[in-house]
Each structure stands twice: as structure tokens, then as C-alpha cells.
Amino acid sequence: MIGNTVISLQNTDIFQQKHLVLSDVNLTINKGEFVWLIGQTGSGKSSLLKIIYGDLHLTTGEGHAGSYDLKKLANKDIPFLRRKLGIVFQDFQLLSDRTVEKNLEFVLKATGWKDKTKINERTRDVLEKVGLRSKLKKMPHELSGGEQQRVVIARALLNEPELILADEPTGNLDPDTSEEIVMLLKQISMGGTAVLVATHDYHIIRTFPSRIIKCENGKILDNVQLV
Ligand SMILES: Nc1ncnc2c1ncn2[C@@H]1O[C@H](COP(=O)(O)OP(=O)(O)OP(=O)(O)O)[C@@H](O)[C@H]1O
Numbered sequence: 001m002i003g004n005t006v007i008s009l010q011n012t013d014i015f016q017q018k019h020l021v022l023s024d025v026n027l028t029i030n031k032g033e034f035v036w037l038i039g040q041t042g043s044g045k046s047s048l049l050k051i052i053y054g055d056l057h058l059t060t061g062e063g064h065a066g067s068y069d070l071k072k073l074a075n076k077d078i079p080f081l082r083r084k085l086g087i088v089f090q091d092f093q094l095l096s097d098r099t100v101e102k103n104l105e106f107v108l109k110a111t112g113w114k115d116k117t118k119i120n121e122r123t124r125d126v127l128e129k130v131g132l133r134s135k136l137k138k139m140p141h142e143l144s145g146g147e148q149q150r151v152v153i154a155r156a157l158l159n160e161p162e163l164i165l166a167d168e169p170t171g172n173l174d175p176d177t178s179e180e181i182v183m184l185l186k187q188i189s190m191g192g193t194a195v196l197v198a199t200h201d202y203h204i205i206r207t208f209p210s211r212i213i214k215c216e217n218g219k220i221l222d223n224v225q226l227v
Contacts, residue, residue, distance in 0.1 A: 086156025
């Protein structure tokens, strides 16, 4: 992280298979900020997230995520970059054949944690943060949709990320549960972790007003007002 800046993209073009999706992107996200990301389907939201977590390669302009220079990112750096990012995506679901505890332990071990006591403590700490300490031994199918999403958020918090990236985190949830999930993400941002949330749900944005960035006509617009 350079100063307060967690994400910085300058004059960046974003491509999918040589097709230019977003051009001349300029975006800065600071520590503790909560930012909504909107745009019609196919406008480039996922592509923007992919540049940030190293799934698309940055070839033009400048880009930094935490202390990582996205332009110089080598394949070997990607797991380390992702440790600094908490990822809450629908296609990064929980392992259905393991308890909540084992799901979290799996990620800790995969990211280099070895000490059993520390793994136990960290697992319980993050579940406490998301209000699910009592669900440690449950299987994912024994949890509600909202509780499963809380476990996904707990998993994203395991390695104390500088930024949480969330893609439609409330997509399958009812309005009350959606509000609880966004409230939790807001609390996390108030603790200093930046949070970037892609959503199509304008109702939830109006309930929790915050900075909005929008993908539109191949550009990123900043500080957008909803009409
Ligand atoms: N793997 C890919 N190969 C080629 N083109 C792609 C690929 N993934 C996405 N695209 C194209 O890039 C553009 C932006 O897609 P992207 O997934 O970033 O949009 P989005 O705003 O996230 O859409 P949604 O809201 O539907 O998730 C679209 O025109 C899409 O067809």
C-alpha cells in the first residue's frame, strides 16, 4: 500500500481477448473506503475486478493493488496478491463437503499457515467478526443463504486483506438479509479495509449511500449520482 491508496489505476485500458472493454481508466480507492460499482450487464464490471485481482493482465498505463505493480505481476505473484485481497464472488463458493471450520482452515493452510493453535484462533476470530462463531461445526447446506454469505466474507477476511472485492454479494438474498450483508461490509470498511462492491441492486445502494463508480460506454465514471 502506498500511503492511504489501496487501488490505483492510471490511464489503463482493459481488454478481454484483445477486445477493448474499458479505456483510459483512472481510479483510486483509499483505505477504509466503501465504493459501489455499477453498470449494465456486459459493461465491464467483472473485467475491472479481474484487473485488480490479477486475472486479466494489465498492459497499458499504470496500476497498483496494495504494494503490487499490476503491470509487473508475474504468475508467481498472483497467489500473494490475492492474499492481500478478500474475494467475495459467486463462483468462489464454499466447499460443500466440509464444515465451516474446515472451509476456513483449508484457505489458511493453502496460504501458508502451519501453527494449529493460530489456525484455530484465526478461524474463530473471523467467524466472531461475522456473527457466526456458533456455526463452526455446521456444513454449508445447514446454513441459510445469508449465513453462507457471511462465511464467504469470513473466509475473505482470513489474511487481513487491504481490500475486499465483492461481485453481487447480495444477488440471491432477500431484502432484509441483503441489508445485513451490506451492513457487515460497511462495518468492515470502517475498520480500515477498503470494500468495492459490484451490484445491479439500486435499492440497496440507496439504502447505503456511498461513492458510486459506473462502467458506461467503455469508460469508468466516478462519483455518479443515481437518478
Ligand atoms: N473471457 C472473455 N472473452 C472474451 N470477451 C469477454 C470475456 N469475458 C467478458 N467478455 C466481454 O467483455 C465485456 C465486459 O464483460 P464483463 O463480464 O466485464 O461485464 P459485466 O459488467 O461484469 O457484466 P455482468 O453484469 O453481466 O456480470 C462484454 O462485452 C463481454 O462479452
